[in-house]
Amino acid sequence: MSKFLNLVAGTALASTLIAAPALAEKYGLGRPATADEIAAWDLDVAPDGTGLPVGSGDVFTGEEVFADNCAICHGDFAEGVDNWPKLAGGADTLDHEDPLKTVGSYWPYLSTTWDYVNRSMPFGAAQTLSPDDVYAIVAYILYSNDLVDDEFVLSNENFLDVEMPNAGGFIIDDRETSEAHFWTDAPCMENCKDSVEITMRALVLDVTPEEEGAAEAKVEETAAEPVEEAKVEEPAAEPAAEPVVELAALDPEMVKKGEKVFKKCKSCHQVGDSAKNKTGPILNGIVGASAGAVDGFKYSKPMKAAASGGLVWSEDELSAFLSRPKKYMKGTKMSFSGLKKETDIEAVITYLKSY
Amino acid sequence: MTMSFKGKPSRRAFLKGAVAASGTVAGASFANAAGDPLITEVQEWASATGDGVDATPYGLPIQYESDVVRRNVEWLTADTISSINFTPIHALDGTITPQGCAFERHHSGAIELKKEDYRLMINGLVDTPLVFTYEDLERFPRENHVYFCECAANTGMEWAGAQLNGAQFTHGMIHNMEYSGVTLRTLLEEAGLGAAGDLKDKWVYVEGADASSNGRSIPMEKALDDVLVAFKANGEALRKEHGYPVRLVVPGWEGNMWVKWLRRIEVTNQAIESREETSKYTDTLEDGTSRKWTWVMDAKSVVTSPSPQAPIKHGHGPLVITGLAWSGRGSITGVDVSTDGGKTWQEARLAAPGTDKALTRFYLDTEWTGEEMLLQSRARDSSGYVQPTKAQLRDVRGLNSIYHNNCIQTWWVKSNGEAENVEVS
Numbered sequence: 001m002s003k004f005l006n007l008v009a010g011t012a013l014a015s016t017l018i019a020a021p022a023l024a025e026k027y028g029l030g031r032p033a034t035a036d037e038i039a040a041w042d043l044d045v046a047p048d049g050t051g052l053p054v055g056s057g058d059v060f061t062g063e064e065v066f067a068d069n070c071a072i073c074h075g076d077f078a079e080g081v082d083n084w085p086k087l088a089g090g091a092d093t094l095d096h097e098d099p100l101k102t103v104g105s106y107w108p109y110l111s112t113t114w115d116y117v118n119r120s121m122p123f124g125a126a127q128t129l130s131p132d133d134v135y136a137i138v139a140y141i142l143y144s145n146d147l148v149d150d151e152f153v154l155s156n157e158n159f160l161d162v163e164m165p166n167a168g169g170f171i172i173d174d175r176e177t178s179e180a181h182f183w184t185d186a187p188c189m190e191n192c193k194d195s196v197e198i199t200m201r202a203l204v205l206d207v208t209p210e211e212e213g214a215a216e217a218k219v220e221e222t223a224a225e226p227v228e229e230a231k232v233e234e235p236a237a238e239p240a241a242e243p244v245v246e247l248a249a250l251d252p253e254m255v256k257k258g259e260k261v262f263k264k265c266k267s268c269h270q271v272g273d274s275a276k277n278k279t280g281p282i283l284n285g286i287v288g289a290s291a292g293a294v295d296g297f298k299y300s301k302p303m304k305a306a307a308s309g310g311l312v313w314s315e316d317e318l319s320a321f322l323s324r325p326k327k328y329m330k331g332t333k334m335s336f337s338g339l340k341k342e343t344d345i346e347a348v349i350t351y352l353k354s355y
Numbered sequence: 356m357t358m359s360f361k362g363k364p365s366r367r368a369f370l371k372g373a374v375a376a377s378g379t380v381a382g383a384s385f386a387n388a389a390g391d392p393l394i395t396e397v398q399e400w401a402s403a404t405g406d407g408v409d410a411t412p413y414g415l416p417i418q419y420e421s422d423v424v425r426r427n428v429e430w431l432t433a434d435t436i437s438s439i440n441f442t443p444i445h446a447l448d449g450t451i452t453p454q455g456c457a458f459e460r461h462h463s464g465a466i467e468l469k470k471e472d473y474r475l476m477i478n479g480l481v482d483t484p485l486v487f488t489y490e491d492l493e494r495f496p497r498e499n500h501v502y503f504c505e506c507a508a509n510t511g512m513e514w515a516g517a518q519l520n521g522a523q524f525t526h527g528m529i530h531n532m533e534y535s536g537v538t539l540r541t542l543l544e545e546a547g548l549g550a551a552g553d554l555k556d557k558w559v560y561v562e563g564a565d566a567s568s569n570g571r572s573i574p575m576e577k578a579l580d581d582v583l584v585a586f587k588a589n590g591e592a593l594r595k596e597h598g599y600p601v602r603l604v605v606p607g608w609e610g611n612m613w614v615k616w617l618r619r620i621e622v623t624n625q626a627i628e629s630r631e632e633t634s635k636y637t638d639t640l641e642d643g644t645s646r647k648w649t650w651v652m653d654a655k656s657v658v659t660s661p662s663p664q665a666p667i668k669h670g671h672g673p674l675v676i677t678g679l680a681w682s683g684r685g686s687i688t689g690v691d692v693s694t695d696g697g698k699t700w701q702e703a704r705l706a707a708p709g710t711d712k713a714l715t716r717f718y719l720d721t722e723w724t725g726e727e728m729l730l731q732s733r734a735r736d737s738s739g740y741v742q743p744t745k746a747q748l749r750d751v752r753g754l755n756s757i758y759h760n761n762c763i764q765t766w767w768v769k770s771n772g773e774a775e776n777v778e779v780s
Contacts (some may be wrong), residue, residue: 026544026545026547027494027495027541027545029487029491029495029545030477030486030488030545032483032486033476033478033485033486037476038476038478041476041478041618042478042479042619043568044560044562044627046623046625046626046627047626047628048625082433083434084433094645095642097755099643099755106634107634108628108633111628112628112630112633115627116629116630119568120463120569120630123437123566124463126567126568127566169643169644169645170633171644172646173647173650174646175646175651179743179751182653182740182747183738187733187735187741189699189700189701190699191698192699192700193697193780196695196696196779196780197779198778199777200777201776201777202520202775203520203775205516205518207428207518207519208519208520208524208663209428209524266436267436267464278433278434279433279434
């Protein structure tokens with residue numbers, strides 16, 4: 001069978017490939033990497049612990065660090081907010097319909113968790129955590145999965161002692177044997193089935209996104225909708241004219257600079273016509289607006305309290321909030337450490353004014 | 356069965372189709388009388404002048420093609436920064452995907468990295484750890500290859516049932532470009548693999564420069580075979596969203612391994628088992644065990660037209676059925692098309708012979724007299740693999756695999772030319 005011929009050919013090819021480098025020609029390009037450069041970038045941690053730095057963290061500290069840096073997306077108990085990943089739970093669900101795959105129920109190696117938190121998290125502020133904080137967060141995630149007790153301290157010393165429940169749950173790709181019957185060479189061409197029935201239709205679910213963009217489609221839609229709905233759109237067009245007037249007074253350089261600074265905010269906040277509430281509320285018209293007033297957003301208790309106390313996001317208030325969010329408002333859901341530079345704060349406020 | 360126009364895209368597609376059809380009729384009747392005014396009357400564009408040469412220093416598609424764009428499925432992910440969108444394959448022809456509408460997948464957003472700020476490090480089990488600038492990379496001997504890049508999750512939303520109504524959404528996590536770059540082998544040899552000893556059990560860990568720090572472990576055998584460190588696609592610089600200035604090209608293997616903004620290549624003695632190769636991109640079977648290291652993309656095909664977003668808009672008579680086929684194990688040797696849900700098959704015409712790990716365009720030039728069709732395509736590749744039905748796949752893998760769904764797709768084409776994504780027995 002051609003599949004096996006191919007495998008044999010592949011093996012022969014592999015051995016030639018792997019034998020060749022000794023004779024390789026060099027071009028003398030590039031320069032040697034320094035030890036500091038390698039240390040700065042070579043951060044990955046392997047299952048046997050290679051790459052783990054010295055350090056430790058306990059569950060209690062982890063709970064605090066997690067609340068400050070992770071809970072806004074992953075929930076206070078690592079249970080996940082909205083569509084963001086759930087990190088805890090799901091034990092014994094892997095053979096169920098819709099298994100819940102978490103660090104506890106699915107991840108085979110603890111090194112993966114440490115490595116990912118260290119290199120790629122928090123979302124929007126990656127590589128800002130100290131090794132001890134990472135140990136603490138990982139300890140807390142283990143605790144949230146009932147894998148360790150609340151006294152547990154995770155360190156580079158005991159790292160490999162932690163047992164991951166699904167460590168034995170993986171097999172290496174076996175498609176060439178378990179699916180060998182797909183290599184059929186001469187498939188059926190005629191009389192392959194007696195009858196064919198439609199068993200499921202996509203339109204029943206109707207989860208396909210609408211196609212916007214083509215102007216004609218929009219015209220059709222307006223024509224098809226009841227007249228009342230068409231009316232609703234009109235008043236919406238007018239307030240949009242106001243910020244334009246204000247925009248003329250904004251320094252375009254500052255708006256541009258602010259747009260760059262806003263990248264730090266974008267993982268949670270949106271602005272513009274199509275903006276939606278995400279992890280954080282829409283920020284259209286936020287400068288000068290009452291606090292805690294965006295429709296449909298679930299604010300933290302302290303933000304709600306400040307709102308009922310009449311807090312208005314004047315430039316001064318916003319500026320104070322943005323420099324140290326957690327200090328300005330203890331208990332805010334906004335897990336952002338703050339903007340250090342005055343000019344960045346000024347720029348981002350100018351940018352927000354343009355919406 | 357009565358027709359349902361509840362699904363909005365289909366309704367619009369139908370209306371557009373109806374408009375086009377009546378246009379054809381009108382045009383024909385004019386031709387019978389005085390003639391088509393588009394011909395008999397001098398048109399504005401045939402009299403006045405058009406744009407000068409510098410009107411668009413970098414050209415974009417004409418306004419009438421504004422609906423041929425990438426689209427995302429909002430409910431799939433929590434946020435667009437760590438998300439995916441889809442290539443409008445239903446509206447393209449040939450095999451090369453223009454960069455501007457080739458699907459995007461980011462884990463921490465598309466970053467802006469200047470060539471001047473670009474550094475590529477090779478470290479680990481090499482004789483001399485090296486750092487290359489972008490200019491250095493351009494001084495190595497270069498190769499050009501056309502390869503498809505398919506996300507392992509392409510068609511992943513269809514495991515449990517027909518769900519999305521359009522080839523763009525069911526099969527659009529794919530693109531096919533001509534890459535120019537240096538082989539990974541050349542760079543590894545430049546650093547020297549003597550320190551790695553026996554290469555058979557060695558790995559190469561590749562990592563991106565963006566905040567997601569996406570990294571994957573590739574066995575040395577593949578790294579020395581056909582992996583490219585690419586900096587051009589379709590003749591021009593990579594787009595920001597595809598990893599400008601440098602990305603990895605891992606032919607035939609799942610898109611997640613094609614690390615964008617490639618910044619580091621580490622030779623190791625074990626797989627790193629990073630997040631993207633353990634918690635994600637592993638395929639859970641019915642009994643709860645999961646396959647890992649399922650790198651190769653199985654042979655697959657889809658009819659791109661007619662399809663839900665590309666209904667038949669003309670009347671009865673000649674009809675071109677077309678689609679794409681590909682395999683991560685080699686080249687496409689043939690594609691069969693069925694119009695009766697898989698009872699009978701006929702061999703389609705390949706626009707060009709299949710090439711290694713690249714998209715192949717197929718056509719079936721046929722006659723259509725308004726009959727309903729259950730349209731399917733079935734790819735065959737150079738390893739002897741035949742694209743399976745969804746039922747065959749489910750028999751082996753269950754419903755929870757998420758990734759690597761390469762089943763035969765069915766479009767139900769109705770007598771009015773509209774098409775719907777369905778499953779058949």
